[in-house]
Amino acid sequence: MDETGRDGKADLDAAAVARVAGGEDAALRELYDRYGRLVYSFAYRLTSDPTLSEECVQDVFVALWRRAADFDPTRAKLTTWLFVVARNRAIELGRQKARRPELRDDLEPVGSAPDPADLVAVADESQRVAEAMAELPEDQLAVLRLAYFDGLSHSEIAEVIGIPLGTVKGRVRLALERLRSLSVSYNLQTEL
Amino acid sequence: MTNADDIPSAAERDTLAGLERALPPVSPPIDMFDRILAEIRPEATVIPFRGSARRRIAVPVAGALAAAAVVLIAIVALGGNRSASPDARAAIAGKSDPAVQGEARLYGEANPGGTVRVSLRAVPPAPSGHHYEVWVLRRNAGNAMEAVGSFTPNSHTVQLELPLPGPGDYAAVDISVEENGGSPLHSDTSLASGLFS
Numbered sequence: 001m002d003e004t005g006r007d008g009k010a011d012l013d014a015a016a017v018a019r020v021a022g023g024e025d026a027a028l029r030e031l032y033d034r035y036g037r038l039v040y041s042f043a044y045r046l047t048s049d050p051t052l053s054e055e056c057v058q059d060v061f062v063a064l065w066r067r068a069a070d071f072d073p074t075r076a077k078l079t080t081w082l083f084v085v086a087r088n089r090a091i092e093l094g095r096q097k098a099r100r101p102e103l104r105d106d107l108e109p110v111g112s113a114p115d116p117a118d119l120v121a122v123a124d125e126s127q128r129v130a131e132a133m134a135e136l137p138e139d140q141l142a143v144l145r146l147a148y149f150d151g152l153s154h155s156e157i158a159e160v161i162g163i164p165l166g167t168v169k170g171r172v173r174l175a176l177e178r179l180r181s182l183s184v185s186y187n188l189q190t191e192l
Numbered sequence: 193m194t195n196a197d198d199i200p201s202a203a204e205r206d207t208l209a210g211l212e213r214a215l216p217p218v219s220p221p222i223d224m225f226d227r228i229l230a231e232i233r234p235e236a237t238v239i240p241f242r243g244s245a246r247r248r249i250a251v252p253v254a255g256a257l258a259a260a261a262v263v264l265i266a267i268v269a270l271g272g273n274r275s276a277s278p279d280a281r282a283a284i285a286g287k288s289d290p291a292v293q294g295e296a297r298l299y300g301e302a303n304p305g306g307t308v309r310v311s312l313r314a315v316p317p318a319p320s321g322h323h324y325e326v327w328v329l330r331r332n333a334g335n336a337m338e339a340v341g342s343f344t345p346n347s348h349t350v351q352l353e354l355p356l357p358g359p360g361d362y363a364a365v366d367i368s369v370e371e372n373g374g375s376p377l378h379s380d381t382s383l384a385s386g387l388f389s
Contacts, residue, residue, distance in 0.1 A: 025229060032225050040220040050218070057220055058228050065232045096277055129214035148211065149219045176207045 009138060014073035021068035028065055034138070035079065036061070037149040038130050039086045045126045046090040046119065052097055056090045079134035083127045091119060132182040140175035143168055223313055226349040230311075278309075282365050282386035289316055292384040296365040298356070306356040308340060308365060312384065315345045321372050324383060326354055329364040337366060337378055362388055 013034075019027030036057060043056035063085055064071075071081065136144065146152045146160060154172065158165040278297035286292030291314040300306035310326060318324055323344045327337040341354040356362070366385040368378055 025233065028228070028232070029225060032228065036224065037219055038215070040224070041215040041218055044216050044218050045214065053218075054220060054224060054227075057224060058231065061225075061228045062231050065228075126214045129211065133211075133215065148208070148217050151217070173204065176204045179211070180203070180207050 009135070010073065010077050012138070013078040014071075017064070017068050017071050017073070017078055020065060021071070025065075028061060031064065031078070032061055034141070035082055035134060037145055038134055039082055041149065042083060042086055042126055042130045043090040043093075046087070046123055047094045047097065049094075049097060052090070052093040056086055056093055059089050060086045077131075079131050083130050083134075087123050087127055091123065094119070132179060135182060136175050136178055140171050140178065143171040144175040144179075147172055223349060226313075226347070227311070227351070230347070230349040230351045279306075280362070280388040282388040284310070284312065284365065284367070284384050284386035286314075286384045287382040288369065289314075289383055292316075292367075294350075294384065294386075296386055296388070298362055298388060301356060301362055302359050304359060306359065307353050308356055308362075310350070310352045310354070310365065310367070312345075312350040312367070313348065315348050315350050315383075318344055319369065322369050323372060325368045325370045325378075326352065327366040327368060327378065328356065328362050329366070330360045331363040332361075333363075337364075339376070339378075342370065364388065 013031065016027045016031050020031070039060055040053050040057045043053040044050065047053055047056070060082060064082070071078070133141065133144070142161065143157055146157045147154070152160065154168045155165055158168045161168070278299055279301045280298045282296040284292070284294040284296055292312060293314060294310065294312035296311075297309045298306065299309065308326070308328060315324075323342050325342040326340050328340055329335075329337045338357045340357065341352065343350065343352060364385060364387050366378075367383045369381040369383055370379050
């Protein structure tokens with residue numbers, strides 16, 4: 001990894017972004033599959049609203065599609081870019097929701113708007129965790145996505161991915177250990 | 193992560209608990225990427241009805257007459273300020289096809305240049321020789337629905353932004369199935385509809 005934090009995964013992301021810039025929506029799908037759940041969860045943490053979280057994810061990946069040509073992988077990692085865009089959009093959507101609570105009957109009651117300072121602190125913390133998780137090697141992130149976000153058992157993951165059960169367990173364990181160590185380097189208040 | 197064959201160690205449980213505090217274990221809907229694709233790629237061949245091209249016709253909301261429309265090719269790019277708050281929203285439910293779901297949002301309905309944005313999921317291909325048409329109904333306008341545009345979907349997910357007929361207080365949106373080249377009146381076959389609130 002060099003001083004910009006580039007490693008094999010960052011190169012993989014940068015190559016996919018270059019393909020997105022060339023109009024290849026399969027590349028956007030690849031990046032969505034890799035980070036879409038993380039961005040959604042991050043947005044949900046900030047908005048507590050599934051509809052707004054969906055809107056946030058949609059806006060983030062549409063922005064990636066439209067601005068891919070401007071992305072400079074030597075200046076920032078894609079994951080940092082994704083979560084900064086998601087953070088700004090989620091906070092904006094959350095504020096809009098607080099101003100229009102009466103428009104949707106099917107939304108949960110809004111209650112009082114969150115304190116902006118609290119929201120920024122939550123956003124800071126969640127962004128660091130999300131970036132730490134995004135930094136996991138792809139094989140570990142893949143099993144953790146299925147286990148954590150999709151709630152699949154290790155046996156189900158083994159079947160879905162087509163790898164031995166022991167390999168799944170090993171990857172989950174490595175992912176959690178690495179996440180725990182990354183939490184130190186990311187100086188997380190949340191104990192991982 | 194808590195199935196019988198997945199019993200985590202104490203350290204792993206701690207890590208997962210911390211993870212849950214920062215990133216809730218929630219997933220986007222399975223059609224999420226389809227919606228993204230719908231926004232970056234025009235998913236439907238759309239004909240917005242503007243100015244003199246608009247057909248203002250009085251038909252019973254539930255009534256039916258054969259429909260007609262000249263199928264032109266036009267693309268409506270989603271534009272405007274997506275971050276603006278809508279004036280009203282309508283949950284769209286399928287009628288002739290119960291699987292269809294979606295939402296319509298009104299923007300600037302009280303002003304000239306207002307638009308209705310329609311997002312639909314699980315849209316079936318239009319029947320052979322037919323297309324879909326979007327209608328709006330103003331409050332206190334009886335059954336006088338007004339057509340705002342027509343489209344032929346290229347995928348199961350459709351997002352449209354169409355100009356409203358003019359300033360007004362809109363009560364409902366309807367998506368009808370219309371015969372190509374038929375009458376300009378509502379066919380009485382409604383694919384889906386919703387009420388603004």
